[in-house]
Amino acid sequence: MSAQDFSTSVAYFSMEFGIDQALKTYSGGLGYLAGSHMRSANALNQNLIGVGILWKYGYYDQTRKADNSHEVMFREHMYSFLEDTTVRFQIEIDKKQVWVAVYLLPSQVFNTAPIYFLTTDTDGNDAWARSISYHLYDKEATIKVAQCMLLGIGGAKFLEINNKEPEVYHFNEAHAVSAAFYLYKKNKNLEELRKKIVFTTHTPEEAGNEKHELNFLLNLGFFGELTLPEVISVGLVEGNVFNHSLAALHVAKKANAVSKLHGEVSRKMWSKYSKICQITHITNAQNKAYWVDHALEAARLNKDSVTINSRKKALKTILFKEVADQVGKLFDPEVLTIVWARRFAGYKRPDLITRDIERFNRILNNSKYPLQIIWAGKPYPFDQGAIDTFNALHNLSYLHPNMAILTGYELALSKKLKDGADIWLNNPVVTREASGTSGMTAAMNGALNLSTFDGWICEFANESNSFISPITKSQNDLARDQADMKNILDKLEFEILPMYYEQKEKWNKKVLQSMNDIVPFFDSNRMAEEYYQKMYN
Structure with a gap:
């Protein structure tokens, strides 16, 4: 124009x-x-x-x-x-x-x-x-x-x-x-x-x-x-x-x-x-000029997956210093890292994947496919339900050296999390998320979206650039949540983890496709x- x-x-x-x-x-x-x-x-x-x-x-x-x-x-x-x-x-x-x-x-x-x-x-x-x-x-x-x-x-x-x-x-x-x-x-x-x-x-x-x-x-x-x-x-x-x-x-x-x-x-x-x-x-x-890591962007333009991988590990190291400082845990940049980070609200279901606690624990303790997961976000300061969810996740993290709950989710921490995530987890109740944007800036920085099919994701995601949970038809809230939880954990356990560790070329191709697809339409x-x-x- x-x-x-x-x-x-x-x-x-x-x-x-x-x-x-x-x-x-x-x-x-x-x-x-x-x-x-x-x-x-x-x-x-x-x-x-x-x-x-x-x-x-x-x-x-x-x-x-x-x-x-x-x-x-x-x-x-x-x-x-x-x-x-x-x-x-x-x-x-x-x-x-x-x-x-x-x-x-x-x-x-x-x-x-x-x-x-x-x-x-x-x-x-x-x-x-x-x-x-x-x-x-x-x-x-x-x-x-x-x-x-x-x-x-x-x-x-x-x-x-x-x-x-x-x-x-x-x-x-x-x-x-x-x-x-x-x-x-x-x-x-x-x-x-x-x-x-x-x-x-x-x-x-x-x-x-x-x-x-x-x-x-x-x-x-x-x-x-x-x-x-x-x-x-x-x-x-x-x-x-x-x-x-x-x-x-x-x-x-x-x-x-x-x-x-x-x-x-x-x-x-x-x-x-x-x-x-x-x-x-x-x-x-979201504004790409503000959010994107310029080394990752240069590698994307050069179709250079080797540099993307090495830069992601460097960015993960920066994020993991924040993890160590806040919660005293030492994360490994070689390990697949999932991030859930946004405002804590009921419909966003921050604790969804932990509701089958036996399966969640099993996946986090799987030595064949190691996994690290980080939560961050602010509840409304007077929403006791959301605060209780935050605290329950933190209490659960005591049992897992590879699970961290961070505070201070503002622009600076958000940037570190987008830079350091391999998987950006987004699981709102479908039709309740008008758009959402955090996954956009994560994708700009080489993270793959694992999401329910809602908001902006419907205009972006496909099998070549994201991991999408099937739409749940149930009108019963409990059955809907259980189905969404199972679908997301299935994606994680049977598709994402094996691909990251055993099909690196396929993983790299998906990351590059995601980075290419996010621009220019999702640039502000x-x-x-x-x-x-x-x-x-």
């Missing part, structure tokens, strides 16, 4: 941005995706800026208690590389005037589009108002909605008063939908409003979309100065329930899901609503271009 194709001005609103290890403004996949989008927007010289929130304590720092169980630590973060714009203005939240300060991440710092970060942790605010921008996804409902208002209303007002109003407002998830009500009050013309807004949905289940009682939001000032009939009409409100995603689908000119399968699921999920916008799909991608430059083609222009 020519530079002219990127001339439409866009403001990209996101609750999180995964830009650099030094900037704690993300929790997981949504942030990683936004970070890649910002890098590609900069590389392509697109007329796009980011709008986010400067989280004082980030998501949280993941550490360990004295007994090595999961520990949540909230630590204040300060950033000398952000520029104070000196812009200060007020928005009304819960009948209080709340001051907002704005900081800029300039493009040259991390090679991204410019990103403006809003914070209420500034002079003039009381303790409650300051706390709005303390914790990403705060557990307290009023604060969490206030955060959405800060992003949406605060972001829109900032752009307005600083003469930065874009032609397109892009809501990455529905967190910023309050901006639509702020914008609507100007001329109260819904059709004109729709010309300005696009919406990306990442949630593949209707029940997973955030909802609140209408009166609760009205009392907080979520809809600004609009009357109740206007709120109901613009927000497509049903009864006393405001559905954030449904409202976003109503005020946007177009929406997109984040994979082909997710597009099909989303259109079916929202099909009963006749007044919503068209839902297309733009498959997620394609994704950023597609947003202009399908959504902005």
